[in-house]
Amino acid sequence: MSGEGERLAELAKRRGYFFGATEAYGGAAGFYTFGPQGAALKANVEDAWRDRFTVREGNFEIEAPTIMPEPVFEASGHLDGFDDMLVACPDCGESHRADHLLEDNTPIEDAESLPLAEVEDLVADHDIRCPTCGGDLADEAVTQFNLMFETNIGPGSSTPGYLRPETAQGIFVEFPRIKEYARNSLPFGVTQIGRAYRNEISPRKSIVRTREFTQAELEQFVDPERDDPHLDSVADVEVTLYPATEQHDDGGEYVETTVGEAVAAGTIGDPWIGYFVGIAQEWYETLGVDMDRFRFRQHLAGERAHYAADCWDAESEVDGDWIEIAGFAYRGDYDLSKHADHADDDFTIFREFDEPRDVERAVVDPDMSVLGPEYGSEAADVASALEELADRNPAAFDGETVTVSVGGETRTVDTDVAGFRIEERTINGEHITPHVIEPSFGVDRTVYTLLAHAYNEDEVDDETRTYLSLSPTVAPTDVGVFPLVSNVPELVDRAEAIVDDLRRAGFSVTHDDSGSIGRRYRRQDEVGTPFCVTVDRDGLEGDGPDTVTVRERDSGRQVRLPVESLSTELDAVMDGDTSFDGLVAAYDAVTTDAGS
RNA sequence: GCGCCAGUGGUCCAGUGGUAGGACAGUGGCUUCCCAAGCCACUAGCCCGGGUUCAAUUCCCGGCUGGCGCACCA
Incomplete structure (x- = not known):
């Protein structure tokens, strides 16, 4: 079960995708560094997200600070709500949520809102026992664990600040300014791509659960009575849904349907959620997520935040587990109302009557x-x-x-x-507090999903060939360029000239003339470079224009085409305007031992 | 946080109370006209701290990191 993840982690380290951060100093759990390939892949994912969810939707992207002063988080509820009250059993060592123990064993409700000392007393008064071993918890300290990283703004400790636990918070805080920018008219959407921080008790699963991570979030502000999404544009998008009603202990049935039908049938409770689910489905598909290992799962009632009317997660299956890679929540006016209560500014929009x-x-x-x-x-x-x-x-x-x-x-x-x-x-007219629909994407988890779904092993001549079948839209390196052999100066020079030309044309290019040609192909296979261009003597000695061969990563097939057309044709294949089959049809296929 | 297991060149592993060996990868050279070939040379390692010991990479304790299970994931 862990095989896939382990092999991927090993490749990621070797090929510069990601690795544990600060290993030179022993490392720190939950922090990762993206290497050159990983950083480029992640940037491509972010760019693709920006294209689809900001630019194409006509939304506004902002960049707010990652550190904000305490009152922001008093208002957002993170200061209280992000606290866990833990009590450790003296006998078996298990840690349990003290508030949950009280709620489960006494008539007390919402124990989370009680002061620490009172919870401690209540645990003793009600003779709460360790659910694991029955140990006596009466004299044990209840400790507060807040998942937010705390810091001080400026010298001294008079101005506490926190690293934001979710990227979107800045969008809500700055709403009064942004609404002016939006000329006080709903609907509009505001996006932000950036880091968020949670001091997780136990980070796990590679880059899937870390303490510092990147989110791409959209807050769609709407007038709940007047604004509807352009549902038509995604009504026919097919999705795999896993509604709450199907989520039993013994599994359940997926619902294969379209966005339009799901909204009409009420499976998806809100048309805005449906709209973003549809867009997300298409977006993930273009990135190269394996849609057979992808689903939308509805939150169970108990799992949902109290303010969320309906909530769906996009989940991908990696390494045998389903992980959340995006969430789609109808948050109502919760966030803006909270800030309106705590801050002086106006978080409403004036809505004119007809x-x-x-x-x-x-x-x-x-x-x-x-x-x-x-x-x-x-x-x-x-x-x-x-x-x-x-x-x-x-x-x-x-x-x-x-x-x-x-x-x-x-x-x-x-x-x-x-x-x-x-x-x-x-x-x-009247002042209304806009409602918010929040599609929130985990960028690192998306990157991990892409890598896990792209990871392939082939048997070639009794040897294992490992390759990442990353989509050209996200692949960090577009093309590798090699001389077929490295001891012919004309080939080496020509390859270098082509590298220069392609880089000038905007491609991310790797040049490699070390070792045999097969070895160089294998290197690029592991990195997931979609195409390799090879300069050979046949291409220089012909009577006509110079030619090179282009190799397709997944199949190993090759086609020979004129150098002049190279960058145009590569562009066309990468953009999906033509396929490799199209190139093969238009030019000469090259027959080799490996290609077919 | 708890429990179990692990930590040896870049990666994956072997091994030892007297400071280590392989495979792959990498670098330089030779060779090579299409898929990890070959030859020569080279680079590079015992997670950290404490203890036991004449001597610790090895044994013990603690820490850190990773994997798994529990808990947590607002």
């Missing part, structure tokens, strides 16, 4: 020259009580006098002193 509305409203305009002398310092309170009463019960002003209660005392005011009247006003 037609201005004339409304009648009861208002008061108390005569303070009367109330002031009469009630002194209490006058202002009386006035606001009148205001409140007018709004609540206009009929109270029908008589000669009106009575309000201020500070427990009854105060009677002449109606004409209160200045009661019915005001007619024209209201053009």
Whole structure:
């Protein structure tokens, strides 16, 4: 079961995809460095994401800080909600969530919100036992573990800050500015690609679960009553769904359907979620994810954050496990409302009514020259009580006098002193808090999925050939260029000239003239370079224009084409405008021992 | 965090109470007109700290890192 992952990890180390960081100092769990190939692959994934989810959707990309001051996370709920209360069993050493133990064994609900000391007392009072071995937890300390990395902003510790635990937080915080940029009109989407940090208790599974990782997130801000996605554009996209209702202990059935049908049938509860699921399906496919090892899984009710109406994960199967590579959540107005409560800024959008509305409203305009002398310092309170009463019960002003209660005392005011009247006003609209649909992509996990799904082993002449069948759209190196043999100066020189030309044309090129040609092909196979160009003597000695051979990575097939057409044809094949078969048909196939 | 297992050139492994050997990879050279060929030469290693010992890569303890299981993954 771990074979695939181990072989991939080994190749990743050797070929510069990724490796444990700071190994020279013993390393630190949960941190990885992307090597030259990995960094390029990741950049290609990010670029592809940007093309699809920012540029093509007409969204706005921002780049907010990774460190933000404490109040941001008080508002977002991460300071409290990101805490785990752990208690360790003195007998068997198991650590358990103290709040969960209380909730499971007592009528107490939401134990997570209780102070640490109280939880400690409650554990003792209720004689909570270790669920693993039955050990006595009464005298054990309950420790707080917050998954956020803490730091100080500036000297001293007066301004605590935290590394953001999710990339998107900056989008919510900066919403007041961004909405101005968006000219106060919904819907609009804001994206951010960047690092997020979680001090995981136990990072595992290679680069799948790390303490520092990259997310590509989109916050789609919508008017829940007016804005609909362009569902038509993805209605026919076929998807494999794994709805909550199918997720039993003994497995369940996948639902093979289309986005349009899934939304119509209510399998996917929200059309925006459906829309992004459709886009994501297509996007992953173009990246080269093996769609037979890919599904959308709906969150179970208990798994969902309390504010999320519906939530689906994109999952890929790697190394025998399903891992989450993206999440699609309908978050309602949760995030913006939280920031509105905690911050001074305005997190709403003004929505105009279709037609201005004339409304009648009861208002008061108390005569303070009367109330002031009469009630002194209490006058202002009386006035606001009148205001409140007018709004609540206009009929109270029908008589000669009106009575309000201020500070427990009854105060009677002449109606004409209160200045009661019915005001007619024209209201053009209202302030609403936009709802948010959040597609959130794990970039590192996507990279890992691409590598795992691209990993192949062939038997060639009783030898194992390892190659990464990465799609040309993401492959970190586009093309390898070699002289067929390295002791013929004309071939070496020509190859170098071609390298230069191709790099000038924008290709990522590797040049290699060491060892035999077969060895060089194998190197590029392991890196996943889609095409290799080889300069041979036949190509120089012909009567016509110079030619080179182009080899396709997965099949080993070769085609001979003129040097002048090389970069054009490579471009066409990489963009998918033509296939390698197309090249073979248009030019001369080359027969070799290995190619077929 | 807990338990089990592991840590030896770049990678994968062997081995030893007296500081190590292979395979593959890599570099330079020869050779080579199409898939890890061959020949010569070379580079490069015992995770860290403490203990036991005349002597520790080896034994013991602790740490770190990795794999698996448990827990965790808002």
